[in-house]
Amino acid sequence: xxxxIVSLGPNLLSxxxxxxxxxAPNEDCTIVEETDALIGYRCPGVFDVDVWLSISxxxxxxxxHKERPTxxxxxxxxxxxxxxxLQVEWRFDGNRPMAALQLWRFYDDAGDLDDGAWVITxxxxxxxxxxxxxxxxxNEDPLALARQFADANARSYSCADNPxxxxxxxxxxxxxxxxxx
Numbered sequence: 059x060x061x062x063i064v065s066l067g068p069n070l071l072s073x074x075x076x077x078x079x080x081x082a083p084n085e086d087c088t089i090v091e092e093t094d095a096l097i098g099y100r101c102p103g104v105f106d107v108d109v110w111l112s113i114s115x116x117x118x119x120x121x122x123h124k125e126r127p128t129x130x131x132x133x134x135x136x137x138x139x140x141x142x143x144l145q146v147e148w149r150f151d152g153n154r155p156m157a158a159l160q161l162w163r164f165y166d167d168a169g170d171l172d173d174g175a176w177v178i179t180x181x182x183x184x185x186x187x188x189x190x191x192x193x194x195x196x197n198e199d200p201l202a203l204a205r206q207f208a209d210a211n212a213r214s215y216s217c218a219d220n221p222x223x224x225x226x227x228x229x230x231x232x233x234x235x236x237x238x239x
Contacts, residue, residue, distance in 0.1 A: 076205075077104050081144045099128075104148050107155050107181055111142075118142050122158055122181050143174075147201075149208045151156055155181050159201070159207035175203035177227065180215050187217035188222070196226035 081087060087109075093099035096114040103109045103122065110127035112119045120142055121127040145159035150156060158181055163174035173194040180189050190207055192200040207224045212230045 076150070077148045079103065079109070079146045079148065081109065081111070081146075083144070088112065092174075104155055105153060109146060120156075120160065122179060122186050144175075147205075149212065151207065151213055155228050156180060156212040157189070159204050159208060165193070178204050178208050178221075178224075179218065180212050182212075185217045186216075187223040189215045190222045190224045192224045193226060193228040196228055197224075202226070 079102075081101050084103065087101035090098060090100045090110075091112070096108070096112060098112040101109040101111060106124045107122050108124060109120075110121040111122065112127070119127075143163070145160070147159040148155045148157075149159065158179045160177050160179070161174050162177050163171040166172055175194060176192040178190045178192070179187060180187050189211055190204075192204045192207070194200045197203055203225050211229035
C-alpha cells in the first residue's frame, strides 16, 4: 500500500489535506470471507477506518469502517460490470477522515472501461454513505468538484438524504450507479 500525503498541517489535518491510499487486494489486504461466488477483503485504511472490498461475479462493493463493512456501498446490477480504481483519497476533519473519494468505472458494450464517476462517501463512525457522484466525462476537473463537495458537505450531510450528481450528470443512457444501505 502506498500512502501519499498531499498537504499536511503541523498537528491537525484539515479538509484541504488529503492522504491517498492505493491497494492491491492480494498483497495489501486480508481475506475475511471466501466462497465459490465471493471474496471479501479488509484493507488497512487511515486513522482506524479500514477499507472493505468484496468481489462477486465481477461486481465490486466498497465500504469504510473500523470494525466491519457497513453503511452505503457502491453496488452495480448485472447489466454492466464495473471496477473501482483501487486508490482512495481521504478527506479530513481534524485527525479523522470525514470523506473518501474513489473513481468507479463501468465496462461498455465493447468491453472497455468508460471514464467513470467520482464517488464521494461520507465517513463518520457508523454513518457511512454516499453523498454524491461527479461524472468524469461531463465535467471539467471532476476530482476538484468532488473535493469541493466533500469538504463543504461531509460534516453536515445526513445519510438519510439521497446522494446527488454534482456538476453535469452523465449523458450516456445506462450509465447508472446503484447504492444499497
